[in-house]
Amino acid sequence: MLLTITAPSVTSQLQPLISDLGLILLTAGIAVFLFKKIKQPLVLGYLIAGFLAGNNFDFFPTVKDTHSVEIWAQIGVIFLLFSLGLEFSFKKLVKVGGTASITAITQIVLMVTLGFIAGQLMGWEKMDCLFLGVIISISSTTIIIRAFDELGVKAQKFAGNVIGALIVQDILAILMMVLLSTVAVSQQFSGSELFYSLLKLIFFLTIWFVGGIFFIPTLLKYTKHLLTDEMLLILSIALCLVMVILADNVGFSPALGAFIMGSIIAETTQAEHIEHLIKPVKDLFGAVFFVSVGMMINPGTVADHAIPVAVLTLVVIFGQSISSTIGSLLSGQPLKQSVQTGMSLSQIGEFSFIIATLGMSLKVTSDFLYPTIVAVSAITAFTTPYMVKLGTPTALFLEKKLPRKWVKAIDNYSANAEAIKTVSTWQIVMRSFLFQIIFHSIIIIGIIALSTRYILPLVEGSKFGHAVAALITLIIVSPFLWALSLRKIAINEVSKLFENRKQRGPIVVLIFFRMILGLFFIGFILNNFFSPGIAFIALLAALTMYFLFPKQLHARYYRIESHFLSNLNDREIAKEKKNRRDLTPWDGHMATFDIADASNIVGKTLEELQMREKIGINIAFIRRGEITINVPSRNERLFPGDEICVIGTDFQVKKLKKYLDQNEIEAPESVEESDIVLQHLELKNESFIGKSIRESQIREKTSGLVVGIEREGRRMLNPDSHLILEQGDILWVVGDKKLLASLAKG
Structure with missing residues (x-):
C-alpha cells in the first residue's frame, strides 16, 4: 500500500503574502494619485489607503497577514x-x-x-x-x-x-x-x-x-x-x-x-x-x-x-x-x-x-x-x-497690536544678536582642551574594548600571548595617546595666557592633567593583559618608548588625521538651505537663481536689465562654471547656465522670481558655499567720515558693494553712491570675506 503525502504548494504559502502586498500597493497607488490631484500631502494618502485596507473598514478587501x-x-x-x-x-x-x-x-x-x-x-x-x-x-x-x-x-x-x-x-x-x-x-x-x-x-x-x-x-x-x-x-x-x-x-x-x-x-x-x-x-x-x-x-x-x-x-x-x-x-x-x-x-x-x-x-x-x-x-x-x-498677516497684525516698546525691544535684541560675538581666550583654550580630551579618550577606550573582546581571547593560554596582545594594542592606540597627552593645541591662545604669570598655573594643570590621563590609559591597557607587577615594569618600558619617539608618533597621528579629514571633506555640500540668510537683521537676504538656456535676458548687460532700479535687488556674484565674478560691474553680461546670487527683501526676491519666471528662468533650492558674504561694519575709521560712498573706495577695498546703511535708527537699502558717510553709521556690505575682515580690523 502506497502512502502519498502531498506537500502544501508554494503558491498556497505565498498567496496571502502576495495578495496582501498587491492590495497595499494598489490601494496606496490610487490614494497617492488622488491626493496628488487635490494637492494634499502624500502621507495622508498612504494613511487613508491603510485605513481602507485594514481590519477596521469592512467595505473593502482586507489585509490577511498583518504580521x-x-x-x-x-x-x-x-x-x-x-x-x-x-x-x-x-x-x-x-x-x-x-x-x-x-x-x-x-x-x-x-x-x-x-x-x-x-x-x-x-x-x-x-x-x-x-x-x-x-x-x-x-x-x-x-x-x-x-x-x-x-x-x-x-x-x-x-x-x-x-x-x-x-x-x-x-x-x-x-x-x-x-x-x-x-x-x-x-x-x-x-x-x-x-x-x-x-x-x-x-x-x-x-x-x-x-x-x-x-x-x-x-x-x-x-x-x-x-x-x-x-x-x-x-x-x-x-x-x-x-x-x-x-x-x-x-x-x-x-x-x-x-x-x-x-x-x-x-x-x-x-x-x-x-x-x-x-x-x-x-x-x-x-x-x-x-x-x-x-x-x-x-x-x-x-x-x-x-x-x-x-x-x-x-x-x-x-x-x-x-x-x-x-x-x-x-x-x-x-x-x-x-x-x-x-x-x-x-x-x-x-x-x-x-x-x-x-x-x-x-x-x-x-x-x-x-x-x-x-x-x-x-x-x-x-x-x-x-x-x-x-504667517505674514499674523506678523503684521502683531506688529500693530503689540505695545510699541515690545516691538522696539525685539528689533533691538535682533540687531544686537547679529553683532559679532567675542570669545575670550580662556574659552577658546578650554574648548580645545575639552574636545581633545573627550574625543581621544573615547577613541582610546573603544580600541581597548575591541582589543579586550577580540584579541585577548585569541591569545589566551599561550606563553607570550598577553605580551603580544598588549603590544598590538599599544601600537594601535599610541598615536591617539600621543595626541591626548602631548599634542599642542590652541598654541597662540596658550602662549598668550602663559605670558601672564597669574594664568600659568591653570595652564600647567591642564597640561599635566592630559599627561596623567595618558598614563592612566597606558596602565589600564597593561593591567588588562598582565598582573600588576609585570604591568608596572611594562609601563616603564612603554613610557620610555613613548618619550623617545615623539616625532614618529606625531607623524603617524598626522597621517591618520589627514586621511580622516580628507574623507570627511571629500564631498563639499553642493546644496545649502540658504543658511546665509541670517547674516542681517534686516529683511534683506541672499537667494540664487539659474539662468535658463532660452531665457530672454541672456546676452544683456546688468545696466540694460536695471534689476536694481526696477526691483531693488543687488547682484552679489555671478558663477559661470568654475569662474565666480564677485560683485559684477554694470557692464557684465548674463550667459546661459549662469548662476546669480542676489540680495533683497522677501518682497523683492518674490518680485524678481516672478519677473524671471516670465523670462524662462529656474530657481535652485540652495546656494553653494562662496567667499562672498554679507556683513555689517560700524563706521569708526576716520578716513571714511565726510566722504561719499564712492570716494571712500569701499568697493575697491573689499571687492564689494554697500547695500544698506543704518543711521540713528533709520535704515536705507541700496544707498546712493554720492551719500556722505557720517560717524556711527553702520554699513551693510556684500564682498570678499577676508577683505571685509581686514577692513573691519582697520
Whole structure:
C-alpha cells in the first residue's frame, strides 16, 4: 500500500503574502494619485489607503497577514531613517548655526512639557504622557517641504530658519528615541539611567562616526571603478544593515543604526548617487510603513477619544506655533521671520509615527495613543498650508497690536544678536582642551574594548600571548595617546595666557592633567593583559618608548588625521538651505537663481536689465562654471547656465522670481558655499567720515558693494553712491570675506 503525502504548494504559502502586498500597493497607488490631484500631502494618502485596507473598514478587501505587514513596516522605518541620514550630513548640522538650534531646542522643551501636562490633565498614564510629549514636539519635514514648494516660499528668508530647525529636530528626535527606550525598559524616570544612556550614546556615536568616516569613503573611493549601480545599491544596503545589527546588539534602536550609516555615507563623494539609487527602495518600504500606520486607525477608538484628538490638535497647532516663535525670537530673529517660522512648524508627521510605533513595539503605551496621534497628524497636515499663508498677516497684525516698546525691544535684541560675538581666550583654550580630551579618550577606550573582546581571547593560554596582545594594542592606540597627552593645541591662545604669570598655573594643570590621563590609559591597557607587577615594569618600558619617539608618533597621528579629514571633506555640500540668510537683521537676504538656456535676458548687460532700479535687488556674484565674478560691474553680461546670487527683501526676491519666471528662468533650492558674504561694519575709521560712498573706495577695498546703511535708527537699502558717510553709521556690505575682515580690523 502506497502512502502519498502531498506537500502544501508554494503558491498556497505565498498567496496571502502576495495578495496582501498587491492590495497595499494598489490601494496606496490610487490614494497617492488622488491626493496628488487635490494637492494634499502624500502621507495622508498612504494613511487613508491603510485605513481602507485594514481590519477596521469592512467595505473593502482586507489585509490577511498583518504580521508580515508589521515586518515590512519595520524595514520601512529602517530605510526611511537611512534616507534621512543620507540627506543629513554632520556638516549640515554644524552650518545651521545657533539660530536653528535655539529655535528647535526651545520648541522641543516647551512642547514635551506641554504634551506631558496635557496627558496628565486627561488622566493618562505617565508613560503615555511622556511619549505624547515627545511625539507632538517633532514637526514634519515632508509636509513642510511640500507646502513650501506649493506656496513658492522656499526663497524667502524664514524658510531657511525652518529647514535648519527641522535638521536639529531630527537629531534630537533620534536622541529622544534612545532615551525613551531606556525609560521604557527600566519603567522609571531615573536620572542616573538617563545619564548613563546619554554617555553610552555619545560614546558609540563617536566611535561609529570616526570609524565610518575613516574606512567607508576609502572603500567607496577605491572600488568606484568596479561598482555598477546594482553593486553600489547592494553595498549601500549591506552597510546600512550591518550598522542596524551593531546598533541593535549594543541596545539601541535599529533605526538609529540606519540613520548613522546614512549620515556617514552622506559625507562621501557618491552620496547623491546612492541617495538616488536608494530612493525607489525607500519609497516602496516607506509606503508600506505609512500604510501600516493607517491600518491602525480605528474609527471607534478615534470617536471614543474625539475630545483628546481635538484638544491635542489645538495643542499642536498653537503650541508648536508659539513655542517655535519664542525660540526664533530668542535666537535673535526679527518678529516677522519668527512668526513665519512658528506658523510653518505647526504640525506633526513621520517621526511622530516612528516614535509612536516604538512605544507600541515596547508595549509601554496604551492602544488609543497610536490612532489618536494619527488623527492629529492628519488634521494638522491639512492645516499646514493655511498656517504658512497666515504667517505674514499674523506678523503684521502683531506688529500693530503689540505695545510699541515690545516691538522696539525685539528689533533691538535682533540687531544686537547679529553683532559679532567675542570669545575670550580662556574659552577658546578650554574648548580645545575639552574636545581633545573627550574625543581621544573615547577613541582610546573603544580600541581597548575591541582589543579586550577580540584579541585577548585569541591569545589566551599561550606563553607570550598577553605580551603580544598588549603590544598590538599599544601600537594601535599610541598615536591617539600621543595626541591626548602631548599634542599642542590652541598654541597662540596658550602662549598668550602663559605670558601672564597669574594664568600659568591653570595652564600647567591642564597640561599635566592630559599627561596623567595618558598614563592612566597606558596602565589600564597593561593591567588588562598582565598582573600588576609585570604591568608596572611594562609601563616603564612603554613610557620610555613613548618619550623617545615623539616625532614618529606625531607623524603617524598626522597621517591618520589627514586621511580622516580628507574623507570627511571629500564631498563639499553642493546644496545649502540658504543658511546665509541670517547674516542681517534686516529683511534683506541672499537667494540664487539659474539662468535658463532660452531665457530672454541672456546676452544683456546688468545696466540694460536695471534689476536694481526696477526691483531693488543687488547682484552679489555671478558663477559661470568654475569662474565666480564677485560683485559684477554694470557692464557684465548674463550667459546661459549662469548662476546669480542676489540680495533683497522677501518682497523683492518674490518680485524678481516672478519677473524671471516670465523670462524662462529656474530657481535652485540652495546656494553653494562662496567667499562672498554679507556683513555689517560700524563706521569708526576716520578716513571714511565726510566722504561719499564712492570716494571712500569701499568697493575697491573689499571687492564689494554697500547695500544698506543704518543711521540713528533709520535704515536705507541700496544707498546712493554720492551719500556722505557720517560717524556711527553702520554699513551693510556684500564682498570678499577676508577683505571685509581686514577692513573691519582697520
